[in-house]
Amino acid sequence: MPSILIRDGRVIDPSQNLDRVTNLLIEDGRIAGYDVSPNGQDQIIDARDKIVSPGLIDMHVHLREPGREEDETIATGTAAALAGGFTSIACIPNTEPPIDTQGTVEFVQHQAARADNCHVFVVACVSKNREGKELAEIGQLVRAGAVGFSDDGAPVYDPELMRRAFEYCSMFDKPVLNHAEVRELTEGGVMHEGLVSMILGLAGMPSAAEDVMTGRDIVLAEATGGKLHIMHISTAGSVEIVRRAKRRGVRVTTEVCPHHFTLTDECLRTFDSNFKMSPPLRAQSDVEACIAGLVDGTIDVICTDHAPHAREKKMQELDRAPFGIVGLETALSLVITNLIEPGHLDWPAALAKLTINPARILGIDKGTLRVGADADVTIIDPAARWTVDPRRFKSKSANTPFGGWGLHGRATTVIVDGRVKYTA
Amino acid sequence: MSTETVDLGAIPAAWTRRHLLSLESLSAEEITIILDAAVQFKEVARDSRNKVPALVGHTVANLFFENSTRTRTSFSLAARRLSADTVDFSGAGSSLSKGETFIDTAKNIEAMGVDIIVVRHRTPGTPHLLAQNIECSVVNAGDGPHEHPTQALLDILTIREHRGDLRGLTVALVGDIQHSRTARSNIWGLQKLGAHVVLCGPATLVSRQWEELGVEVCHDFDEVLPRCDVVNLLRIQFERQVTRPFPSVREYALLYAMNKERLAKAKDDILILAPGPINRGVEVTPEVADGPHSVILEQVTNGVAVRMAVLWLLAGVRDGR
Numbered sequence: 001m002p003s004i005l006i007r008d009g010r011v012i013d014p015s016q017n018l019d020r021v022t023n024l025l026i027e028d029g030r031i032a033g034y035d036v037s038p039n040g041q042d043q044i045i046d047a048r049d050k051i052v053s054p055g056l057i058d059m060h061v062h063l064r065e066p067g068r069e070e071d072e073t074i075a076t077g078t079a080a081a082l083a084g085g086f087t088s089i090a091c092i093p094n095t096e097p098p099i100d101t102q103g104t105v106e107f108v109q110h111q112a113a114r115a116d117n118c119h120v121f122v123v124a125c126v127s128k129n130r131e132g133k134e135l136a137e138i139g140q141l142v143r144a145g146a147v148g149f150s151d152d153g154a155p156v157y158d159p160e161l162m163r164r165a166f167e168y169c170s171m172f173d174k175p176v177l178n179h180a181e182v183r184e185l186t187e188g189g190v191m192h193e194g195l196v197s198m199i200l201g202l203a204g205m206p207s208a209a210e211d212v213m214t215g216r217d218i219v220l221a222e223a224t225g226g227k228l229h230i231m232h233i234s235t236a237g238s239v240e241i242v243r244r245a246k247r248r249g250v251r252v253t254t255e256v257c258p259h260h261f262t263l264t265d266e267c268l269r270t271f272d273s274n275f276k277m278s279p280p281l282r283a284q285s286d287v288e289a290c291i292a293g294l295v296d297g298t299i300d301v302i303c304t305d306h307a308p309h310a311r312e313k314k315m316q317e318l319d320r321a322p323f324g325i326v327g328l329e330t331a332l333s334l335v336i337t338n339l340i341e342p343g344h345l346d347w348p349a350a351l352a353k354l355t356i357n358p359a360r361i362l363g364i365d366k367g368t369l370r371v372g373a374d375a376d377v378t379i380i381d382p383a384a385r386w387t388v389d390p391r392r393f394k395s396k397s398a399n400t401p402f403g404g405w406g407l408h409g410r411a412t413t414v415i416v417d418g419r420v421k422y423t424a
Numbered sequence: 425m426s427t428e429t430v431d432l433g434a435i436p437a438a439w440t441r442r443h444l445l446s447l448e449s450l451s452a453e454e455i456t457i458i459l460d461a462a463v464q465f466k467e468v469a470r471d472s473r474n475k476v477p478a479l480v481g482h483t484v485a486n487l488f489f490e491n492s493t494r495t496r497t498s499f500s501l502a503a504r505r506l507s508a509d510t511v512d513f514s515g516a517g518s519s520l521s522k523g524e525t526f527i528d529t530a531k532n533i534e535a536m537g538v539d540i541i542v543v544r545h546r547t548p549g550t551p552h553l554l555a556q557n558i559e560c561s562v563v564n565a566g567d568g569p570h571e572h573p574t575q576a577l578l579d580i581l582t583i584r585e586h587r588g589d590l591r592g593l594t595v596a597l598v599g600d601i602q603h604s605r606t607a608r609s610n611i612w613g614l615q616k617l618g619a620h621v622v623l624c625g626p627a628t629l630v631s632r633q634w635e636e637l638g639v640e641v642c643h644d645f646d647e648v649l650p651r652c653d654v655v656n657l658l659r660i661q662f663e664r665q666v667t668r669p670f671p672s673v674r675e676y677a678l679l680y681a682m683n684k685e686r687l688a689k690a691k692d693d694i695l696i697l698a699p700g701p702i703n704r705g706v707e708v709t710p711e712v713a714d715g716p717h718s719v720i721l722e723q724v725t726n727g728v729a730v731r732m733a734v735l736w737l738l739a740g741v742r743d744g745r
Contacts (some may be wrong), residue, residue, distance in 0.1 A: 271548065
C-alpha cells in the first residue's frame with residue numbers, strides 16, 4: 001500500500017487534544033507518525049492552510065438499500081459521504097426489509113464492501129420488523145457487527161419494550177438510539193406547531209411531542225442504567241431535559257442536524273417540501289437552544305439524518321411529500337459557515353462532534369489520528385467558497401433546502417484506510 | 425347588457441399581480457382595487473342575461489381537487505359573464521387517481537391553452553406551488569385551512585356596502601378558527617382595512633397565539649357580542665379535525681350559536697355573515713340566518729362580482745392592459 005505524507009497541515013485531533021501545524025505520515029493504511037520529513041513517500045499532499053482532521057463520522061444516515069434503491073443505494077450514499085468529507089457512516093435500519101437480522105446486516109456490509117467508498121457501520125433494529133412489539137435478536141445482531149439499535153423513522157413506542165431494550169443492550173454495552181416523538185401529538189402534522197403553522201393553516205407538530213418522549217427515555221435510561229442516545233434533537237425543551245440529565249449522571253447523549261441549527265419554521269412559508277423534515281424545523285429560540293447545547297456540550301454529535309427521497313416523491317403537496325432531506329454533502333460546510341465562522345464553536349470543538357464523539361457513542365475504533373490508528377483522514381479547506389448545486393450531488397437524491405446557498409469550507413481530500421478516496 | 429354601463433378601461437397602475445394567492449401578501453391599496461372593481465361588476469354579476477366582453481379569447485379553468493359547489497359555480501359564472509371560455513376539472517376521477525401529480529395535471533391543462541387556473545386543494549400552499557411551476561395565472565379558491573382570499577374579499581365587500589368604511593368597526597369571527605381558511609384571509613383583509621378583529625371560539629379551536637397577529641382572542645361569545653358591529657359565523661370543520669375539540673355539538677351550540685336570545689344582546693344594526701355552507705342550529709339558528717340582520721345571500725351575489733374583478737385584473741396584467 002502506498003505511503004502518503006500530508007505536509008504542513010493544521011492537524012486537529014480532538015481525541016488527543018492535538019492542534020498544530022505538522023506533517024502526518026500514513027503507511028500501510030495506518031497513521032505512522034508526525035513531524036516526518038519528505039523522504040521518498042509514494043505521495044505527498046500539500047496541506048498548507050488546510051485542516052487535517054480525523055475522518056469525519058456521520059452516525060445517522062439513511063442509505064435506503066435494501067428496498068428503496070430509487071432514492072439511494074449503498075454505493076451512491078457512501079459516495080455522497082466521501083464527497084462530504086465522511087470516512088465512516090452509520091446506517092439506520094428503516095429499510096425494506098428492515099435491518100433486524102444477521103442476514104440483512106451482512107447484506108449491508110457486503111454492499112458497502114462492494115462499493116468500496118467509506119466505512120459503513122450498521123445500526124440495527126430494536127424490535128423485530130421495526131414493529132415495536134418484540135425485541136429483535138440483538139445478541140445475534142451484535143455478533144454480525146451492529147453497533148447500536150434504533151427503530152428510527154418511528155420511536156420505540158412501548159415503554160416496557162424500551163425498558164427491556166436498555167436492559168438487554170446493556171449486556172453488550174450498546175446504545176439505544178431513539179427518535180423522540182409522541183405520535184398522538186403529531187398526527188397529521190407537517191411542520192413545527194407555532195405562529196407560522198397557525199398562519200399557514202398547516203397541521204403542527206408541537207415541541208411537547210419531542211420533549212415528552214425525551215423525558216420518558218431519560219427516566220427509563222436512568223432506571224435501567226442503559227445507554228440512551230436521543231436522535232436529531234430539535235427543541236429547547238429537549239436540550240434542557242438532556243442537560244439536566246447529564247448533570248445528574250444519566251448515560252445520555254444526543255445529536256443535532258445542521259438544518260436544525262441553521263433553519264427555522266419560517267422557511268415553510270415557501271411551501272417547499274425540501275423544508276419538510278421530522279423533527280420539523282423549529283422556532284428561532286429552538287435554533288438558539290441547539291447552538292447553546294452544542295457550545296456547552298449538552299449536544300455531543302453533529303449528524304445529518306441524510307434522508308434521500310426521489311424527486312417525484314418530494315414534488316408533491318406538502319402533506320403528501322415525505323419527511324427528510326439529504327445532508328451528507330452540505331453538513332461540513334454548514335458547520336463551518338454557521339457554527340465555526342460566527343464563533344459558536346472553535347475547530348477542535350466542532351470536529352470533536354464530527355469525529356471522536358460519535359465514535360465513542362457507537363464504540364467504534366475510529367475518529368482519531370493517534371499513531372497506529374486506521375488512516376481515515378479528512379483534509380478541509382476552510383477558505384473554500386462554493387455554491388450548493390444539487391445537480392452535482394453524488395447522492396442519488398437532491399432533496400436539499402440549501403440549493404443555491406453560498407457556503408464556506410469543504411473537504412478537499414478524503415483518505416480511507418490509507419487510500420485517497422475522494423479529491424474535490 | 426352591454427359594456428356601456430361598465431367602464432372597462434385599463435386596470436389600475438397599482439395592480440401588477442399575475443396571481444391571487446393570499447390576502448396576507450396584498451396591500452390595503454390592492455385589496456381596495458379589487459373591491460372597487462367588484463362594485464363596477466355588480467350589476468353584471470346580478471343578472472344571468474348580462475355579459476361583458478372583458479375576457480373574450482381567454483380560457484379560465486376551474487381545478488377543484490376538493491369538493492365545492494358555491495365557489496366553483498361562482499367562479500364559473502364570473503368567468504362566463506366576462507365572456508371567457510371555461511373548463512371545469514374535478515380531482516375525483518382524474519388522472520390523479522392514476523398516480524399523476526397535481527403539478528403534471530395542471531401543466532397538461534395549461535398546455536391546452538388555459539390562461540387562468542382557479543384552484544382549490546385540501547393542502548395549504550398548493551396554489552403557491554402551482555404558481556411557481558406553471559405560466560398561467562393562479563387564483564387560490566381555498567387551500568386547505570390556509571387562505572380563501574375571494575371569500576374574504578366578498579365578506580369585506582358586503583360589510584363595506586353596508587357600513588361604507590371598515591375603519592373602527594369591530595368584526596368578530598366566531599367558530600372553528602383553527603381550521604378556517606376564511607378566517608385566515610379575513611384576518612389579513614379586515615385588519616389591513618382598519619377593522620378591529622375579534623376571534624371567538626373554544627380554546628381548542630382559537631389559541632391565544634393568534635393575538636400575535638394583532639387580533640383579540642375571546643372565548644366568551646356573550647362577553648364580546650355587544651361590542652361587535654359584524655359577526656361572521658364560521659362553520660365547524662368536522663372533516664379537518666384530527667381530535668374532537670369540544671365535547672358535543674349541543675355544547676358548542678350552547679356556547680357559540682347565534683340565536684334569537686343572543687341577537688337581542690347585540691347592537692341594533694349588527695350584520696350577520698356566514699361564508700357557508702351553514703350548519704343550521706349549530707353556528708346559527710334559522711330565524712337569525714333568514715332574519716333582517718343576515719346578509720348571507722348578499723355575500724353570495726357579491727362573490728360573483730369579486731371573482732369577476734379578480735379575473736379581470738389578472739387577465740389585464742397578462743394582456744398588458
